[in-house]
Amino acid sequence: MNSLKVLRRRERMTQQMLAQIMGVNRSTVSMWEIGESRPNVSMLIRLADYFNVSTDYILGRRIHLLPAEKELFEYLDELRNRPGGKMLFRLVKEATKEDVERAVKIIEALKE
Numbered sequence: 001m002n003s004l005k006v007l008r009r010r011e012r013m014t015q016q017m018l019a020q021i022m023g024v025n026r027s028t029v030s031m032w033e034i035g036e037s038r039p040n041v042s043m044l045i046r047l048a049d050y051f052n053v054s055t056d057y058i059l060g061r062r063i064h065l066l067p068a069e070k071e072l073f074e075y076l077d078e079l080r081n082r083p084g085g086k087m088l089f090r091l092v093k094e095a096t097k098e099d100v101e102r103a104v105k106i107i108e109a110l111k112e
Helices: 002-010 015-022 026-034 041-051 067-081 085-094 097-111
Strands: none
Touching: 002 026, 015 026, 015 041, 067 085
């Protein structure tokens, strides 16, 4: 389950940190990551909820997306990994259409 390792590293977590959060041993996380074992269904759901991904993603199943959907997910992933990106995403999520339009104008002005 290489996807679990990717998610854990993206969050700058050690195996020990994830193990403590999930209530398992570090060796259990290690075995999940190298594919020697798999989490049970309830643990799989907890992992997916914690990392805000689907259980299919944790299991390494790839979902076929339309080009526009793929582009959107790439933008969201890039935004999430940028410093301050999560904060910006939360602000946009709560913003009105007018707020977003103003923010875009400000960002465009800053780029000039």
